[in-house]
Amino acid sequence: MEDAIREALGAQSVIRRSNGLYVVDRKKIFIKTNSSEHARLLCEGEAASLEAIHETSTVKCPKVIKVFESSRGKWNIACEFIDMEEENAAQLEKLGEEMARLHSSNPSLLKREEEAKASGDFVGEQRREGERRFGFVVPTSCGVIPQNNEWCEDWRTFFIRCRLKDRIDKIIEKYGSNELSSQWSLLERRADDLLRETDAVLPSLVHGDLWAGNWGVTKETPVVFDPSSSYSDPEFEAGIQNMFGGFGVSYTKGYDKILPRRHGWHDRRFLYLLYHNLNHWLHFGGGSYRATSLSLIHSILHPDIDSD
Numbered sequence: 001m002e003d004a005i006r007e008a009l010g011a012q013s014v015i016r017r018s019n020g021l022y023v024v025d026r027k028k029i030f031i032k033t034n035s036s037e038h039a040r041l042l043c044e045g046e047a048a049s050l051e052a053i054h055e056t057s058t059v060k061c062p063k064v065i066k067v068f069e070s071s072r073g074k075w076n077i078a079c080e081f082i083d084m085e086e087e088n089a090a091q092l093e094k095l096g097e098e099m100a101r102l103h104s105s106n107p108s109l110l111k112r113e114e115e116a117k118a119s120g121d122f123v124g125e126q127r128r129e130g131e132r133r134f135g136f137v138v139p140t141s142c143g144v145i146p147q148n149n150e151w152c153e154d155w156r157t158f159f160i161r162c163r164l165k166d167r168i169d170k171i172i173e174k175y176g177s178n179e180l181s182s183q184w185s186l187l188e189r190r191a192d193d194l195l196r197e198t199d200a201v202l203p204s205l206v207h208g209d210l211w212a213g214n215w216g217v218t219k220e221t222p223v224v225f226d227p228s229s230s231y232s233d234p235e236f237e238a239g240i241q242n243m244f245g246g247f248g249v250s251y252t253k254g255y256d257k258i259l260p261r262r263h264g265w266h267d268r269r270f271l272y273l274l275y276h277n278l279n280h281w282l283h284f285g286g287g288s289y290r291a292t293s294l295s296l297i298h299s300i301l302h303p304d305i306d307s308d
């Protein structure tokens with residue numbers, strides 16, 4: 001591995017310190033390695049996500065140095081090493097603020113929003129310009145199975161086609177699922193109704209996999225890593241958090257200060273939670289992810305029966 005790093009980074013000396021940490025020409029760098037079926041796509045997607053987040057100068061994330069293949073099928077991301085501390089709960093409010101800043105960070109979109117508002121035709125103006133798009137420059141992976149990030153003009157289409165349907169089709173292909181096949185057309189119609197209110201939403205850069213295991217803190221600030229980004233509705237970010245118990249009131253307080261939640265988020269959150277349960281079902285097979293997915297579909301289709 002050291003030889004491959006030396007060659008990829010054009011370095012004189014490479015010393016392995018611990019898991020992921022190398023000292024390259026006397027500078028600490030962090031190297032993540034992947035040898036799975038889609039290793040190259042995974043590393044390129046994660047690197048593009050880190051670069052996009054980094055460019056916003058909002059929430060801190062590692063700066064990418066290089067993506068390289070160290071041996072056949074073994075792909076790596078070399079990035080800045082960030083010295084992180086154990087304790088992070090006290091930084092949750094700051095993390096909420098930083099994530100809201102990330103979600104509000106698309107400068108050209110913000111500028112266009114102002115111009116469109118000034119012209120009095122907010123949604124129409126965006127559409128005419130053809131610049132209001134959801135998706136990402138490359139596929140990204142929340143796990144090890146790449147997500148379809150093809151550009152779509154509106155969030156409704158992107159979420160239903162590239163998130164929900166893509167996972168459902170793959171589950172049916174891999175495991176077979178009569179329940180999913182038979183409920184898809186109802187679910188698609190209901191999702192379309194629920195997401196109608198998002199038509200004026202501008203695309204926000206999201207981390208895409210921000211659960212408790214994918215952030216840490218330095219002495220000064222929260223850090224996020226392991227992203228699978230896309231330009232999405234910022235509400236989508238909460239899906240994976242809700243799956244693992246959420247970040248709690250401090251995070252929400254920090255977030256809402258910068259970007260208050262929109263009307264109707266409560267109804268839409270089950271859809272985003274469903275996506276992550278379907279993604280876990282696809283990765284790990286049925287069991288509890290299947291049961292939760294089916295129960296969420298039931299709640300989405302029958303909101304009057306199941307409400308919390």
Ligand SMILES: Nc1ncnc2c1ncn2[C@@H]1O[C@H](COP(=O)(O)OP(=O)(O)OP(=O)(O)O)[C@@H](O)[C@H]1O
Pocket residue numbers: 020030032062079080081082083084213214216225226
């Ligand atoms: N740039 C970095 N500098 C220092 N430590 C890092 C850096 N990026 C990640 N880490 C540490 O390495 C651990 C694993 O990172 P990451 O989640 O990106 O890898 P992973 O292979 O996806 O791991 P997992 O399977 O546990 O999610 C993190 O918990 C974090 O503590």
